[in-house]
Amino acid sequence: MRSRPVHVLFVCAENACQSQMAEGWLRRLAGERFIARSAGPTPRYLHPLATRVMQEAEIDIARQRCKGFDAVRNESFDVVVTLCDVTAEMGLPASCGGATREHRDVDDPTWLESEDGDDLEEFRRVRDGVRATVEELIGRWNAASTGGKPAVL
Numbered sequence: 001m002r003s004r005p006v007h008v009l010f011v012c013a014e015n016a017c018q019s020q021m022a023e024g025w026l027r028r029l030a031g032e033r034f035i036a037r038s039a040g041p042t043p044r045y046l047h048p049l050a051t052r053v054m055q056e057a058e059i060d061i062a063r064q065r066c067k068g069f070d071a072v073r074n075e076s077f078d079v080v081v082t083l084c085d086v087t088a089e090m091g092l093p094a095s096c097g098g099a100t101r102e103h104r105d106v107d108d109p110t111w112l113e114s115e116d117g118d119d120l121e122e123f124r125r126v127r128d129g130v131r132a133t134v135e136e137l138i139g140r141w142n143a144a145s146t147g148g149k150p151a152v153l
Helices: 017-033 048-056 119-146
Strands: 006-011 034-039 079-082 098-105
Touching: 006 017, 017 034, 017 119, 048 119, 079 119
Parallel strands: 006 034, 006 079, 079 098
Antiparallel strands: none
């Protein structure tokens, strides 16, 4: 059995939505078995609708902040999950060198700018999709972990 938590970094381009949601979901769903972090190559700001829809799921990500790779450069990770095609093709921090890499292309709702409430529904859809992705990853990581870092899945 693994003696320390699995350190996971979720990455999306601006660290404004999908990776922030994934960080919140992993913390909620996996407890102390995993340490969740998020970052992105071009951090912007935590999108207020991401915060709002996560609060609807009783997960408070309002205290999380958008981080660039510099903020995690001194941490080491067992698993890095890229959540958009842009970041899947980019270089990652050196601290991710030995990490298992996973990729899931998750829609980015932050580009929406409507005033009719469709944005909120899209953020909810993405939130629920991120939850399903995190649940699937947790299940596979738990099944694959045998005392070392999770197997490449």
